[in-house]
Amino acid sequence: MDTQTAMRDTINGSKKRARWLQARRIFSPSCPNLRIPNRFLREGHSVPPARSGHRCVADSTNLELWRFHFVTATWQQVQTEGYMPTELALMSAVFHGNNLLVFGGTGIPFGENNGNDVHVCNVQYKRWNLLNCRGKKPNKVYGQAMVIINGCLYVFGGTTGYLYSTDLHRLDLTTQEWTQLKPNNAPSDLPEERYRHELAHDGQRIYILGGGTSLMSYSLDKIHAYNLETNYWEEMVTQPHGRIGFPAARRCHSCVQVKDEVFICGGYNGELILSDLWKINLQTFQWTKLLAAMPEPAYFHCAAVTPAGCMYVHGGVVNMYGNRRSGSLYKVWLVVPNLLELTWEKLLKTFPHLAQLSTLQLLSMGLTQTLIQRLK
Structure with missing residues (x-):
C-alpha cells in the first residue's frame, strides 16, 4: 500500500467515532518510569527549565514563546530581537493576530x-516592540489579568507588592491611548482588591x-462582572454542579475560554x-466539574487553548513547602x-x-496548504 492510499484509509477510518481524550502527560523529563511515545522525544532539542508565574499562548501550530511544536512535539527557544520586557514574573499575555501582547x-x-x-x-518575524502609548498608564503591577474586546485591551487588578488593586484600565489598540475606567458603583459595590485572578x-x-x-x-x-455598556460592576450568581457544588475558592489558577464556556x-x-x-x-x-484532572496539582502554572479546543498546561509550583516547580x-x-x-x-x-x-511531497500526497503550515 502506498503512502497516499494509507493516508486516505486513515482519514476514512477516523470518521467512525469522536471521543473525549483524557489528560495525558506528553513531556516529562523528570519521570523516567512513564512511557512516552518516541515521537515526543527528539535528540539535540532543549526544553524550558521548570518555572512558575509565567504565561503561554497558542495558535494551531505552536505554544509561544518557548515554542512547543505540536506536530513534532519538540521545544525550541525562539531567538527574538528588539525591546524585550524584563519584568516577566506574573505578567499578563494575550494573543492578538500574530502579535503577543505582554503587560506588567x-x-x-x-x-x-x-x-x-x-x-x-510579532511571532512571525520574532521581533519585540514597545508600544508608544498615550494617556495615563496603569500603576506598575504584577498578577493582573487582561482580555481584548473589540480592539481594546482591558486590564484589571494586580498588586504593587504591597497594595492590591481593583483598578480597571482600557487601552485602545488603534489610538494607543490608556483610559482608567470609573464605574458608576458605590465604592462598597466594587470587587475586592486582588491579584492572580x-x-x-x-x-x-x-x-x-x-x-x-x-x-x-x-x-x-458569585462572580463579579463589569458591564461595558452600562459602566457598572454587577454580581452574577452561579449555579452549582449538583451535589458536588461549586469549585473551591482559588488563586494562581489557569483559565482558558472556548466560545461561551470558560475552563479553570x-x-x-x-x-x-x-x-x-x-x-x-x-x-x-x-x-x-469535568472528569479529567491535572496529573499533578499545580499553581502559578500557565495554560493556553488552541483554536480547535485543545488545552495545554505547563509548569507551576507543585510542592508549596519545598517550593518545587515543574517543567x-x-x-x-x-x-x-x-x-x-x-x-x-x-x-x-x-x-x-x-x-x-x-512541501511538494506533501502537496502530492493530498495535504492542504493549511495543514502543511502546521508541519513547518
Whole structure:
C-alpha cells in the first residue's frame, strides 16, 4: 500500500467515532518510569527549565514563546530581537493576530522592580516592540489579568507588592491611548482588591474568576462582572454542579475560554494545591466539574487553548513547602475534536515523519496548504 492510499484509509477510518481524550502527560523529563511515545522525544532539542508565574499562548501550530511544536512535539527557544520586557514574573499575555501582547509583571528584586509598559512581539518575524502609548498608564503591577474586546485591551487588578488593586484600565489598540475606567458603583459595590485572578468575557461583560491576596482566595459561587455598556460592576450568581457544588475558592489558577464556556484548572486555595478542572457556561452560569484532572496539582502554572479546543498546561509550583516547580507539559481536549482534528492526530501517529517531507511531497500526497503550515 502506498503512502497516499494509507493516508486516505486513515482519514476514512477516523470518521467512525469522536471521543473525549483524557489528560495525558506528553513531556516529562523528570519521570523516567512513564512511557512516552518516541515521537515526543527528539535528540539535540532543549526544553524550558521548570518555572512558575509565567504565561503561554497558542495558535494551531505552536505554544509561544518557548515554542512547543505540536506536530513534532519538540521545544525550541525562539531567538527574538528588539525591546524585550524584563519584568516577566506574573505578567499578563494575550494573543492578538500574530502579535503577543505582554503587560506588567515584576523582575528582580521581585515586588520592587515592576512594569507597566505594553510590549508587543510579532511571532512571525520574532521581533519585540514597545508600544508608544498615550494617556495615563496603569500603576506598575504584577498578577493582573487582561482580555481584548473589540480592539481594546482591558486590564484589571494586580498588586504593587504591597497594595492590591481593583483598578480597571482600557487601552485602545488603534489610538494607543490608556483610559482608567470609573464605574458608576458605590465604592462598597466594587470587587475586592486582588491579584492572580483570571478574566473571561462575552463581548458585553468582563468576568472575574477567583484570585485573592497573600492571605485569602475568593470564592466562585458569585462572580463579579463589569458591564461595558452600562459602566457598572454587577454580581452574577452561579449555579452549582449538583451535589458536588461549586469549585473551591482559588488563586494562581489557569483559565482558558472556548466560545461561551470558560475552563479553570489547578490553583491554590490557601491550604491545598488543586488539580481539578471545571467549566462555567457564560449564558447559564452553570458550573460543571469535568472528569479529567491535572496529573499533578499545580499553581502559578500557565495554560493556553488552541483554536480547535485543545488545552495545554505547563509548569507551576507543585510542592508549596519545598517550593518545587515543574517543567511538565500536559494536554486535554476541552471539546469533542472535530473530524479534521481527529484525522490529523491519527495521521501524525501513523506517519510520524511527515514534518520531514518537502512541501511538494506533501502537496502530492493530498495535504492542504493549511495543514502543511502546521508541519513547518
